[in-house]
Amino acid sequence: MPIHAVILAGGGGRRLWPLSRTLYPKQFLALLGEHSLLQRTVLRIHDMIPAERLWIVTAQEQSFYVQSQLGDIGHSGRIIAEPQGRNTAAAVGLAACHIQQRDPEAVTVVLPADHWIKKPQEFLSLIQDAIALAERGALVTLGIIPDQAETGYGYICRGEPLTNAPSEQSVYAVSRFVEKPNISDARRYVDSGEYYWNAGIFVWRTSVIMDEIAAHLPALSQGLEEIAPALHRADEKDTLKRVYAQLASVSIDHGVLEKSSRLVVMPAAIGWSDLGKWSTIHQFSDQDERGNVLSPSVLDIESENSLVYSSGRTIATIGLKNMIVVDTPDALLVCAQERTSEVGSLVQQLLARGDQTVHTPNMVRRPWGSYTVLEEGPQFKVKRIVVEPGGGLSLQRHRRRSEHWVVISGVATIIRGEEELTLGVDQSTYIPQGTKHRLSNRGTQPLQIIEVQTGAYLGEDDIERLEDVYGRV
Amino acid sequence: MPIHAVILAGGGGRRLWPLSRTLYPKQFLALLGEHSLLQRTVLRIHDMIPAERLWIVTAQEQSFYVQSQLGDIGHSGRIIAEPQGRNTAAAVGLAACHIQQRDPEAVTVVLPADHWIKKPQEFLSLIQDAIALAERGALVTLGIIPDQAETGYGYICRGEPLTNAPSEQSVYAVSRFVEKPNISDARRYVDSGEYYWNAGIFVWRTSVIMDEIAAHLPALSQGLEEIAPALHRADEKDTLKRVYAQLASVSIDHGVLEKSSRLVVMPAAIGWSDLGKWSTIHQFSDQDERGNVLSPSVLDIESENSLVYSSGRTIATIGLKNMIVVDTPDALLVCAQERTSEVGSLVQQLLARGDQTVHTPNMVRRPWGSYTVLEEGPQFKVKRIVVEPGGGLSLQRHRRRSEHWVVISGVATIIRGEEELTLGVDQSTYIPQGTKHRLSNRGTQPLQIIEVQTGAYLGEDDIERLEDVYGRV
Numbered sequence: 001m002p003i004h005a006v007i008l009a010g011g012g013g014r015r016l017w018p019l020s021r022t023l024y025p026k027q028f029l030a031l032l033g034e035h036s037l038l039q040r041t042v043l044r045i046h047d048m049i050p051a052e053r054l055w056i057v058t059a060q061e062q063s064f065y066v067q068s069q070l071g072d073i074g075h076s077g078r079i080i081a082e083p084q085g086r087n088t089a090a091a092v093g094l095a096a097c098h099i100q101q102r103d104p105e106a107v108t109v110v111l112p113a114d115h116w117i118k119k120p121q122e123f124l125s126l127i128q129d130a131i132a133l134a135e136r137g138a139l140v141t142l143g144i145i146p147d148q149a150e151t152g153y154g155y156i157c158r159g160e161p162l163t164n165a166p167s168e169q170s171v172y173a174v175s176r177f178v179e180k181p182n183i184s185d186a187r188r189y190v191d192s193g194e195y196y197w198n199a200g201i202f203v204w205r206t207s208v209i210m211d212e213i214a215a216h217l218p219a220l221s222q223g224l225e226e227i228a229p230a231l232h233r234a235d236e237k238d239t240l241k242r243v244y245a246q247l248a249s250v251s252i253d254h255g256v257l258e259k260s261s262r263l264v265v266m267p268a269a270i271g272w273s274d275l276g277k278w279s280t281i282h283q284f285s286d287q288d289e290r291g292n293v294l295s296p297s298v299l300d301i302e303s304e305n306s307l308v309y310s311s312g313r314t315i316a317t318i319g320l321k322n323m324i325v326v327d328t329p330d331a332l333l334v335c336a337q338e339r340t341s342e343v344g345s346l347v348q349q350l351l352a353r354g355d356q357t358v359h360t361p362n363m364v365r366r367p368w369g370s371y372t373v374l375e376e377g378p379q380f381k382v383k384r385i386v387v388e389p390g391g392g393l394s395l396q397r398h399r400r401r402s403e404h405w406v407v408i409s410g411v412a413t414i415i416r417g418e419e420e421l422t423l424g425v426d427q428s429t430y431i432p433q434g435t436k437h438r439l440s441n442r443g444t445q446p447l448q449i450i451e452v453q454t455g456a457y458l459g460e461d462d463i464e465r466l467e468d469v470y471g472r473v
Numbered sequence: 474m475p476i477h478a479v480i481l482a483g484g485g486g487r488r489l490w491p492l493s494r495t496l497y498p499k500q501f502l503a504l505l506g507e508h509s510l511l512q513r514t515v516l517r518i519h520d521m522i523p524a525e526r527l528w529i530v531t532a533q534e535q536s537f538y539v540q541s542q543l544g545d546i547g548h549s550g551r552i553i554a555e556p557q558g559r560n561t562a563a564a565v566g567l568a569a570c571h572i573q574q575r576d577p578e579a580v581t582v583v584l585p586a587d588h589w590i591k592k593p594q595e596f597l598s599l600i601q602d603a604i605a606l607a608e609r610g611a612l613v614t615l616g617i618i619p620d621q622a623e624t625g626y627g628y629i630c631r632g633e634p635l636t637n638a639p640s641e642q643s644v645y646a647v648s649r650f651v652e653k654p655n656i657s658d659a660r661r662y663v664d665s666g667e668y669y670w671n672a673g674i675f676v677w678r679t680s681v682i683m684d685e686i687a688a689h690l691p692a693l694s695q696g697l698e699e700i701a702p703a704l705h706r707a708d709e710k711d712t713l714k715r716v717y718a719q720l721a722s723v724s725i726d727h728g729v730l731e732k733s734s735r736l737v738v739m740p741a742a743i744g745w746s747d748l749g750k751w752s753t754i755h756q757f758s759d760q761d762e763r764g765n766v767l768s769p770s771v772l773d774i775e776s777e778n779s780l781v782y783s784s785g786r787t788i789a790t791i792g793l794k795n796m797i798v799v800d801t802p803d804a805l806l807v808c809a810q811e812r813t814s815e816v817g818s819l820v821q822q823l824l825a826r827g828d829q830t831v832h833t834p835n836m837v838r839r840p841w842g843s844y845t846v847l848e849e850g851p852q853f854k855v856k857r858i859v860v861e862p863g864g865g866l867s868l869q870r871h872r873r874r875s876e877h878w879v880v881i882s883g884v885a886t887i888i889r890g891e892e893e894l895t896l897g898v899d900q901s902t903y904i905p906q907g908t909k910h911r912l913s914n915r916g917t918q919p920l921q922i923i924e925v926q927t928g929a930y931l932g933e934d935d936i937e938r939l940e941d942v943y944g945r946v
Binding site for chain 1: 490491772774781786787788789790791792793794796798800803804805806807808809811812813815816818819822823826828830845847848850851852853855857875877879881882898899901903921923925927928
């Protein structure tokens with residue numbers, strides 16, 4: 001049977017604020033080493049599963065991040081863009097529709113994009129065993145053997161051992177799922193040896209999970225039946241949008257697996273973590289002899305057991321003990337190590353204050369490149385805009401602002417009203433309010449411009465897109 | 474006898490980095506409440522000593538800060554600009570030259586510009602007593618009654634009590650000066666009741682201190698004799714520069730007072746502090762019920778006994794204990810409370826790294842207004858420039874950069890080569906490399922422009938000043 005992989009790369013992230021943002025969540029961050037968690041997830045399985053059988057489910061507005069991150073590591077995959085997030089049952093189901101059209105007999109490995117696995121060889125070997133079980137009809141989940149009483153994870157309690165396991169690897173029926181427990185229950189679970197962390201890693205035959213969805217989530221199943229024939233048709237996008245708007249948000253664990261008799265759990269010791277809080281990042285990072293993890297621009301005097309992350313500004317630290325400092329261009333977190341699990345509720349409070357740093361990173365990625373807001377004030381905004389070679393913004397106009405552009409690197413091709421201009425470094429132009437315009441980079445080097453906006457209203461929503469190569473009109 | 478005051482406002486500050494910078498030291502910072510320490514020093518004595526007898530000695534490049542800070546509180550004074558810092562003996566001597574020309578019989582009160590006095594009434598009453606003593610020929614110093622064993626201050630050990638003190642206030646001869654002691658000596662000093670902190674507050678007759686300088690620092694005395702006749706002459710500036718270049722850097726305490734038999738000390742309980750480290754700022758600030766001092770943009774969860782200073786960015790803190798966090802646009806300090814006295818040596822290390830945040834604040838004040846660097850990169854720099862009403866930059870040109878200007882508020886009057894332009898909001902111009910230009914604000918509102926510089930070299934020293942109303946040509 002052909003093996004496919006589905007990487008679930010949707011969903012926002014708040015617990016690693018201020019580095020993670022709603023619009024730039026954890027899976028895209030290079031938290032440990034040079035690759036992002038998404039990139040690592042791809043690299044981990046690329047020997048086992050080739051690009052044409054690799055599916056990445058993500059949010060519409062994040063699909064170009066996925067594309068660009070895959071490109072950066074010389075990989076590709078099939079990106080499935082959801083019109084909105086509807087939890088893992090819908091994401092798994094949608095991917096299964098795609099896979100079934102190509103390989104009705106496929107076995108699928110489901111992988112979250114935002115987890116850390118320290119022992120990739122052990123992981124791959126377990127996945128091989130799981131595939132063998134899945135081929136025989138089981139829904140297989142990896143159960144991470146816990147090494148501490150963690151209250152932030154869900155647990156799986158094992159049942160009877162399977163007698164017909166395909167290898168040396170022991171496999172169990174599943175007795176029950178437990179949501180995030182309190183600390184005393186968590187300790188009891190760990191001590192018992194019968195509980196595992198639910199890592200959201202699953203292996204099954206596509207036809208089997210479809211049957212189980214039909215049995216336990218009939219509304220989702222019906223929705224998928226509407227979607228399946230529309231795939232690759234002109235009305236695919238509209239159909240998806242219509243069906244998704246009506247779907248309930250439910251996880252595959254809660255909606256299907258908990259209710260299925262086919263579920264088995266395979267204990268796994270693979271150095272797994274969801275890197276869900278800053279103290280965990282600290283724990284999994286390479287620490288110096290004092291237990292510190294310090295960015296290169298940090299000057300430290302005798303701190304201990306602390307993580308100090310800098311985006312490049314000068315940071316000096318003296319005598320920190322068990323601290324987390326995370327500095328980004330527009331927001332700073334300083335937190336005691338033992339309280340990093342409260343960052344989620346902190347972000348809630350920031351949201352209530354209307355704090356924009358929760359949603360948008362200082363550097364906003366776009367399909368054509370990125371922009372960074374350098375300063376915002378009454379009736380003005382200054383941005384640095386980077387357009388990658390071959391990239392171009394939409395043909396657009398703004399009703400309430402005008403823009404001044406100064407090229408600081410590369411060559412800009414500009415449509416401005418009825419004119420076309422070519423500007424090099426140290427040249428500038430002016431886009432009056434209401435004038436249609438487009439900025440493109442036909443060169444081979446990145447184009448950078450400084451944009452000075454003036455006007456009474458400078459919101460990003462003051463944009464009328466007339467043409468767009470990325471389909472955003 | 475007419476009473477004069479000399480405020481010593483020279484000198485840099487490193488111990489409150491990153492808020493204080495070499496080019497914007499402590500005396501100009503509003504550390505507690507709305508006024509800077511310099512402004513508070515002026516406000517404290519303005520009822521006793523009028524503007525025409527108030528002298529402020531400062532560094533040449535900081536004299537416009539002094540002027541603008543005095544203006545902001547509706548005050549003025551006579552600013553004496555030193556061509557370079559030569560410690561307090563030279564500063565005191567130079568001020569004495571000025572004062573002697575106006576009032577040969579003057580009594581002078583010498584006040585550091587960067588200290589905090591919690592009890593201004595008690596302070597003024599002591600100064601009155603000190604003036605009475607000084608009129609009779611004494612060199613009077615206030616000795617602060619210590620309330621803790623502080624190793625960061627110099628101490629004065631008292632000698633025999635004076636029997637002819639002019640009021641109820643007890644006064645002592647001075648037995649010796651002690652430099653910053655170690656902690657056990659400091660404890661012993663405080664317990665003895667015979668030691669005071671040296672606050673650098675002195676009262677004397679100008680003629681008496683001049684005699685003492687002549688006796689103990691003959692080289693300085695000779696220099697002052699060269700300077701005195703040149704004051705208010707065309708060659709004043711050149712003479713000052715020439716003489717200062719040859720002066721030794723010595724404090725008035727060490728160079729004169731320690732050696733003088735006329736010195737007396739007047740114990741003072743005036744809530745004094747030099748606010749010389751961050752933990753002292755915390756101690757003297759209004760704290761909330763948990764002992765915290767938090768800027769308005771800080772969102773805190775259950776921190777204790779901590780100071781968190783924000784320049785406006787989003788800062789979130791969780792569970793801090795006895796911490797100092799000071800965030801500025803270009804540098805961040807995170808420090809354990811008990812180690813803030815190490816900031817000075819930290820700054821040494823930053824200097825050794827070539828870190829620019831030691832010298833220059835992110836917002837640089839100029840006689841005509843200020844500028845803020847928004848971003849700097851290879852071959853470009855973006856600034857926001859504010860020109861105050863009536864202000865104007867020098868007529869200048871740059872050899873290695875060109876500049877693009879976009880007006881974002883106010884009205885700009887611009888000389889550009891042979892043209893004169895008037896630009897309003899949303900208008901722009903371009904100053905090519907080598908073109909002479911001037912930017913002025915003839916309006917009544919502040920003028921703000923965004924400047925985009927491009928060029929191979931963007932240092933501030935690439936400036937040729939052709940004309941300048943502030944005498945900087």
